[in-house]
Amino acid sequence: MTQTGSTGVIDRDALQALFDAVIARGYVPVGPTVRDGALVLDELTGVADLPAGWTEDQEAGTYRLRRRDDAALFGFTTGPQAWKPYLFPPKTKLWAAEATRDGGWAIHNTPDDAPDDTRPFAFIGVRPCDLHAIQVQDRVFLDPRHPDPLYAGRRERALVIVVQCGQAAATCFCASMDTGPRAESGYDLALTEVLEGDAHTFVADAGSAVGRSLLAEVPHDEAGADHLAAAAACTQRARDQMGRRIDTAGLPDLLSAAYDSDRWDALGRRCLACGNCTMVCPTCFCSRVEDVTDLTGDHAERWRAWDSCYTLDFSYIHGGSVRRTIGARYRHWLVHKLSTWHDQFGTSGCVGCGRCITWCPVGIDLTAEVPLIRDRGSKA
Ligand code: SF4
Numbered sequence: 217m218t219q220t221g222s223t224g225v226i227d228r229d230a231l232q233a234l235f236d237a238v239i240a241r242g243y244v245p246v247g248p249t250v251r252d253g254a255l256v257l258d259e260l261t262g263v264a265d266l267p268a269g270w271t272e273d274q275e276a277g278t279y280r281l282r283r284r285d286d287a288a289l290f291g292f293t294t295g296p297q298a299w300k301p302y303l304f305p306p307k308t309k310l311w312a313a314e315a316t317r318d319g320g321w322a323i324h325n326t327p328d329d330a331p332d333d334t335r336p337f338a339f340i341g342v343r344p345c346d347l348h349a350i351q352v353q354d355r356v357f358l359d360p361r362h363p364d365p366l367y368a369g370r371r372e373r374a375l376v377i378v379v380q381c382g383q384a385a386a387t388c389f390c391a392s393m394d395t396g397p398r399a400e401s402g403y404d405l406a407l408t409e410v411l412e413g414d415a416h417t418f419v420a421d422a423g424s425a426v427g428r429s430l431l432a433e434v435p436h437d438e439a440g441a442d443h444l445a446a447a448a449a450c451t452q453r454a455r456d457q458m459g460r461r462i463d464t465a466g467l468p469d470l471l472s473a474a475y476d477s478d479r480w481d482a483l484g485r486r487c488l489a490c491g492n493c494t495m496v497c498p499t500c501f502c503s504r505v506e507d508v509t510d511l512t513g514d515h516a517e518r519w520r521a522w523d524s525c526y527t528l529d530f531s532y533i534h535g536g537s538v539r540r541t542i543g544a545r546y547r548h549w550l551v552h553k554l555s556t557w558h559d560q561f562g563t564s565g566c567v568g569c570g571r572c573i574t575w576c577p578v579g580i581d582l583t584a585e586v587p588l589i590r591d592r593g594s595k596a
């Protein structure tokens with residue numbers, strides 16, 4: 217066993233030591249577990265909470281858990297949640313106000329009055345596409361011109377442990393978005409789960425000082441060339457399995473010029489404007505502000521809540537909604553994701569996780585829509 221270096225091989229039976237080291241440092245481990253027929257993210261006590269022997273089948277509008285024929289701990293891709301709720305909670309109290317005896321209001325807007333969850337989270341099992349999604353949201357919430365202090369605090373405190381993908385769902389297309397299936401940087405520790413015969417190991421790569429010190433506390437062997445080759449073969453298998461792709465060549469210009477495409481009306485007839493795709497998307501960041509009061513009228517609160525560009529209210533400006541048709545709202549979402557996001561943030565707003573395909577109740581698939589729009593553009 218070695219206790220130093222940036223890479224190592226951790227036996228499956230020693231993985232609990234990683235949880236123990238994370239918890240001993242004060243982190244709250246959060247990772248995948250089985251609940252309500254899905255793989256969800258939740259607080260974990262240790263390896264026993266991981267979804268051993270579970271995988272999933274995903275297709276447009278379809279998600280089913282299924283038993284594997286091995287005991288892989290991370291033998292699946294992505295569930296309905298990304299890490300977004302832990303960095304950008306669905307609802308956040310911004311401030312509260314109490315009526316005072318002299319007829320005024322006392323405003324409470326300090327962190328103590330509107331407490332945030334300040335526990336440091338250890339994200340365990342972050343997929344490469346979701347790591348890229350966090351980095352996309354960093355551009356939005358950590359922009360030095362208008363940083364979001366709640367997001368900044370949660371992000372600063374978080375520990376990121378990636379698990380590289382060893383398989384892909386039929387809905388995955390991260391390879392074509394250049395966001396997976398292997399993360400090369402941006403993590404504290406990256407694990408690749410390798411099952412070969414009776415051997416069940418994790419090839420670990422530390423990407424930060426914290427990651428190196430964690431690895432040093434966990435019993436491990438030195439990673440040899442054969443281990444690194446086995447890890448590379450895992451991610452190559454995921455790449456080969458990738459069920460979908462998007463041709464990104466010239467895509468921002470193509471979509472910006474497709475304002476009048478007849479696909480938007482066709483999509484408007486199928487889309488339910490339910491907003492599922494925006495809720496599950498790891499990069500969507502829109503929110504609204506709600507003011508609420510109690511029945512006495514003496515107490516008021518202001519909350520920030522996730523919003524969706526699929527609602528009529530989202531584009532309501534002075535007496536009317538700008539995007540009245542569902543087709544216009546789908547167009548806004550898709551063009552923002554794949555085109556104008558580049559203008560705003562210098563990157564795509566899509567990381568190819570496939571969640572919007574799986575969790576769309578009518579199975580609308582952006583990887584099928586983009587070629588149709590491209591095809592119509594080329595005939596114009
Ligand atoms: S647009 Fe769809 S595939 Fe792309 S990041 Fe969002 S949910 Fe994932």
Ligand code: SF4
Nearest residue numbers: 487488490491493576
């Ligand atoms: S594209 Fe699908 S998930 Fe998104 S709003 Fe329309 S019906 Fe809902």
